[in-house]
Amino acid sequence: KNVGSITIISDGIITDGYEPLYDAEKLGVPVFTIGIGDTSVIKDLLIRDIFYNQNIYAEKSTDIETQIVNYGFENSLVKVSLFEENKLIQSKDIVLSPTAINKVKFDYTPSESGDKKMRISVSALPGETNTLNNSKTFYLKVLRNKIKLTVISGSPSADLSAIVSSLSSDKNIDIKKIVEISKNKFLNGFEYTWIDSADVLFLIDFPGENSSAELMNRTFSSIQNNKPYFILITPTTDLSKLKRVEQQLPFSINKISSDNILVQAELVTENFNAIFSSLSAQQNIWSGLPPIAKNNSELFPKPESITLIKSSVKNIPLNSPLLISRSIGRQRSISFLSGEIWKWQLASADKSPIFFTNFINDIVKWLNLSDSKKQFTVRTTKKLFSNGENVEFIAELYDQTFIPITDADVVITINNGSTNIEQKLEKVKDGLYSGIWENGFEGDYSFHAIAKFDGVSLKSETERFSVVPGSIEKYDTRMNVDFLKRLAHVSGGNFFFIDDYESLFNELNRINLNRVITTYSYNEFQLWSNSWTIAIIIILFAIEWFIRKRAGML
Incomplete structure (x- = not known):
């Protein structure tokens, strides 16, 4: 495309999505950043991040950690508080660090399942210029406290060990294992009832070469009856057996190959974050994961499936993704279309020991969400909205x-505690309806919808969302110079303040002068329209025939 460089003019404040440092590094061209915005040193105290698992279990303790940044208030005493539904859960007094970064961890144990509106706040200090950012709201989905999970594996493997060890770390998961070691032989025995009684199935390298027809029939019969499941396709998975049940899979098997390739993972961030927690979506971890072995068979997601992780070879994307999800009707599934996932557990062990465990357990939690079994559901695109x-x-x-x-x-009813607001949703496609409500009031809202068709009336369950004070643009008004410098540095570019634009122009001129532009040209020759070419070909064929005749080859 002959792109020599990219210039970004920004205040460096990210209001949506994630930090694009990894994307900038892969561009292959320098990114120059120009900083605009407020550079003055103001006294402020803000909650920058909250780290938590968005799906947790009732009656089980979980950590909620917040990062508080202070400007001009070092060594001041403040109170940091955690609230559940506006009820105080825990408070901690801290002395603000001279480094400006303060981390506070809360231990939270929900008593019952359901959506929980949570809030962390830090007490305001005299002289603060912005107190809107002293509080941050978020939602947790609390699941019932025990999940029955059955692992079915075509053979013992390193992938099996890595996944089972991660599942075993969560005491709210009751694990049963069906592991084939040879034809009609299993590790430690099993019962077929484990398949039907499970809340979730994990299929690891299954079916394998030795997988019995009965085990396959029992497993995929349960899946056909809407059992949520995870399937890991490794280079030793028997795809010819799996193709027999292709109708039940979230991907199609177009061509089977015995070749394997090494692929890298690329997150589709918006899709990935809809399922996985922030602990599983750390870009700095994903960018350092090693390539893993993927069978070169053509495994393509079906139209209703969603790609969560793409696969690439040397930064060239492949048509076959790495991780896909599907939620259709009463069934949910997640498919990992590559093996050697154990390498990720090993590679992340030093930098983030809980990364791989959270990744696997987030899969379990999403598969076990109860709304996968409902005929009519309605939701908002997120739980928190700005005024x-x-x-x-x-x-x-x-x-x-x-x-x-x-x-x-389909008519939705929105309630703010005193007033009902009705709005009709418009059809997007068969089975899918959407609508936008232009809100203007802060507060907590509940909503449900009623659908009428063919004389039938269905009511969805009641869900919740919140409109919080202020807009995200006002949350942090200071230019993030550090981020703009890092964005430029990882790509080989430079950072400039707006007043120093002439230095940027000099840099861009230097790049344009030194840039190598590749041009392509081609000539086309019509061989059969040239009489001399035809004559030479005929003579050569005649000579060949004469030589073969003399040698007795004809």
Whole structure:
């Protein structure tokens, strides 16, 4: 594309998505950043980040950690508090660090399942210029406290050990293992009832070469009855057996190959973050993971599947992804289309020992969410909205056989505790409806929807969202010079303040003068329209025939 460089003019404050440092590093061209915004030193105290698992279990302790940044208030005493539904859970007094970075960890144990609105706040100090950022709200989904999970593996393997060890770290998961060691022989025995009684199935390198027809039938019969499952496809998975049940899979098997390739992972951030917690979505960890072995068979996601992680070879994306999810009707599934996942556990052990465990356990939690079993669901695109930000609703509607409804009236009712607001959702495609509510008031809201079709009326469960004070742009108003410098540095570029624009122009001129531009040209020759060419070819064929005749080869 002949792109020599990229210039970004920004204040460096990220209001949506993630830090694009890894993306900038892969561009292959220098990124120059120009800083604009407030550079003055103001006295402020703000909650920058909150780290937590968005899906947790009732009656089980979990850590919630917050990072508080202070400007001009070092050595001051403040109170940091954790609230559940505006009820104080825990408070801690801290002395603000001279380094400006303060980390506070809370121990939280929910008493019952359901959505929990949480809030962390830090007490205001005299002289603060902005107190809107002293508080931050978030939601947790609390699951019931025990999940029955059955692991079915085509053979013992390092992948099996890595996944089982991660699952075993969560005491709220009751694990049963069915591991084939040879034809009709299993490790430590098993019962077929483990398959039907499980809440979630984990298929690791299954079916394998020795997998029995009965075990396959029992497993995929349970999946056909909407059992949520995870499947790991390794280079030794028997894809010819798996193709027999292709209709139940979230991907199609177009071509089977015996070749393997080494691939790297590339997150599709928006899709990935919808399922996985922030502890599993750390870009600095993902960028350092080693390549893993992927079978070169053509495994393509079906239209209703969502790609969470792409696969690439030397930064060239492949058509076949690495991780996909599917939530259709009453069933959820996640498919990992590569083996050697144990390498990720090993590679991340020093830098983030809990990364791989969180990644695997987030899969379990998402698969076990109860809304996968509902005929009619409605949700917002996120749980928290800023004052004045539009709230988008999405509804999914199926009949009793879980075929998407082609035509229905879907009306959503929004309640703020005193007033009901009704709004009709418009059809996007069969079974999918959406609408936008232009909110203008802070507060906590509940909502449900009613769908009418063919004389049938269905009501969704009640869900929640919150509109919080202020806008995200006002949360942190200081230019983030450090981020803009790092963004430029990782790509080979430079950072400039807006007043120093002439230095940027000199740098861009230097790049343009030294840039090598590659041009391509081609000539086309019509051989068969040239009489001399045809004559030479005929003579050569005649000579060949004469030589073969003399040698007795004809």
